[in-house]
Amino acid sequence: MQFPKVTLERPRWTPFNIVAAIIVVVGLVITGIRFTQGLAATTRLSDYNPWGIWIGFDLLVGVALAAGGYVTSAACYLFGLKRFHTAVRPAILTGFLGYALVVLALHYDVGRPWRLPYPFLVQQGTTSLLFEVAACVALYLTVLFIEWTPAAFEWLGLKRARNLVVRLTLVLTIFGVVLSTLHQSSLGALFLIAPSKLHPLWYSPYLALFFFVSSIVAGLSMVIFEGALAHRYFHHKMDETHRREADGVALGFAKAASWVLAGYFVLKLVGVAQADAWHHLASGYGAWFLLEVVGFVLLPCFFFAVGAREKNLRIVRFTAAWAVLGIVINRFNVGLIAFNYHLPAEERYFPHWMEIGISLFIVTIGILAYKFIVRHMPILYAHPDYEPH
Amino acid sequence: MGEGVHSLHEFMLRTESITYILIAAALCGFVFFWRFLSERDEDRDYLGADRPGGEEEGQGGAHH
Numbered sequence: 395m396q397f398p399k400v401t402l403e404r405p406r407w408t409p410f411n412i413v414a415a416i417i418v419v420v421g422l423v424i425t426g427i428r429f430t431q432g433l434a435a436t437t438r439l440s441d442y443n444p445w446g447i448w449i450g451f452d453l454l455v456g457v458a459l460a461a462g463g464y465v466t467s468a469a470c471y472l473f474g475l476k477r478f479h480t481a482v483r484p485a486i487l488t489g490f491l492g493y494a495l496v497v498l499a500l501h502y503d504v505g506r507p508w509r510l511p512y513p514f515l516v517q518q519g520t521t522s523l524l525f526e527v528a529a530c531v532a533l534y535l536t537v538l539f540i541e542w543t544p545a546a547f548e549w550l551g552l553k554r555a556r557n558l559v560v561r562l563t564l565v566l567t568i569f570g571v572v573l574s575t576l577h578q579s580s581l582g583a584l585f586l587i588a589p590s591k592l593h594p595l596w597y598s599p600y601l602a603l604f605f606f607v608s609s610i611v612a613g614l615s616m617v618i619f620e621g622a623l624a625h626r627y628f629h630h631k632m633d634e635t636h637r638r639e640a641d642g643v644a645l646g647f648a649k650a651a652s653w654v655l656a657g658y659f660v661l662k663l664v665g666v667a668q669a670d671a672w673h674h675l676a677s678g679y680g681a682w683f684l685l686e687v688v689g690f691v692l693l694p695c696f697f698f699a700v701g702a703r704e705k706n707l708r709i710v711r712f713t714a715a716w717a718v719l720g721i722v723i724n725r726f727n728v729g730l731i732a733f734n735y736h737l738p739a740e741e742r743y744f745p746h747w748m749e750i751g752i753s754l755f756i757v758t759i760g761i762l763a764y765k766f767i768v769r770h771m772p773i774l775y776a777h778p779d780y781e782p783h
Numbered sequence: 784m785g786e787g788v789h790s791l792h793e794f795m796l797r798t799e800s801i802t803y804i805l806i807a808a809a810l811c812g813f814v815f816f817w818r819f820l821s822e823r824d825e826d827r828d829y830l831g832a833d834r835p836g837g838e839e840e841g842q843g844g845a846h847h
Contacts, residue, residue: 664806703821
């Protein structure tokens with residue numbers, strides 16, 4: 395059987411390529427400034443606001459949106475939902491790139507990035523949640539890399555290496571789920587040490603649970619959203635099986651997402667009830683909280699349910715983008731907007747344009763890497779020389 | 784917050800009571816939500832799971 399090779403003449407200077415090139419060049423310049431002149435020259439971080447968007451967006455949002463890897467592989471290999479098999483490789487790839495870029499972003503944010511391995515090599519801060527997050531992210535990035543390698547090995551023609559890694563699929567999936575459960579929740583638990591800094595509507599002893607449950611929604615929504623984009627821009631790279639199963643993946647995941655969102659909505663209400671924070675709902679922050687919980691949790695829950703029930707892919711795909719935006723807003727709220735809410739306006743954090751530039755740079759690198767890998771490796775189609783695993 | 788809350792006991796009684804009512808209401812609501820979500824599924828499968836002989840109802844077992 396012949397390897398399905400599609401060669402299309404593509405214009406080199408498309409609008410996307412021009413914008414991406416500008417962002418990459420500006421990002422490289424800012425990178426130079428960041429690593430020669432330090433954080434003060436490129437950020438508005440301070441003692442009051444030591445975590446900016448490189449943590450609030452690049453790390454908190456990045457880790458949540460990369461959850462599609464463990465959600466999809468668990469659905470397929472642990473729960474036996476083999477109809478979702480074609481979604482596993484794209485989800486693993488997105489997860490791997492997401493975590494790799496989280497670690498890259500950390501190099502910008504940490505004052506002395508060359509000390510990132512210190513918690514493992516020099517001094518283990520085993521009582522710190524950050525140590526647990528660091529250990530889990532490092533291990534899970536390794537797991538995602540190994541889970542992604544079969545596609546690369548198939549591309550390179552390394553059959554024995556590919557078959558060896560494929561035999562580890564179940565072990566890697568279990569390991570990935572355990573590590574994700576630990577660090578997705580621990581990222582929320584990080585804020586438990588700051589009960590006076592985080593607004594009572596967002597602060598809750600259940601923060602760890604909120605982060606973990608919402609990461610499942612983020613993972614499911616991202617797989618649907620990314621699948622819709624792949625369908626639009628890489629349709630020619632998809633084989634018949636991927637095209638046929640794509641609708642079933644979107645509808646199945648929409649059903650699961652609506653169910654998880656319903657549970658998440660109830661958990662958020664329980665959080666408010668346990669803190670007896672109902673009176674805060676009548677404030678400005680209360681209106682913003684209601685917008686998040688009703689507008690970006692309850693409504694997506696309802697529309698996912700309608701989309702799955704009516705088998706309406708347009709509703710499902712639109713709602714997936716909506717839910718992804720909801721996760722971004724939630725992580726921004728916990729990490730930035732509702733954090734340090736009591737500070738006067740002049741002390742509040744607003745990112746420097748270079749911080750935004752680096753975040754755009756990192757997202758752009760991710761998109762370019764995704765494009766390169768999907769174009770060259772069997773992600774959206776099964777390699778004809780290998781049995782699906 | 785209620786004006787009648789003066790002690791930790793009263794606070795716990797209030798917050799736990801509301802939480803229990805919320806949970807009970809949510810559990811009842813979930814039943815109706817699940818029915819809304821899945822009542823149009825032809826084979827009522829769980830999240831679209833593969834079932835042995837799922838497409839050939841009544842014949843039993845997987846067919847290859």
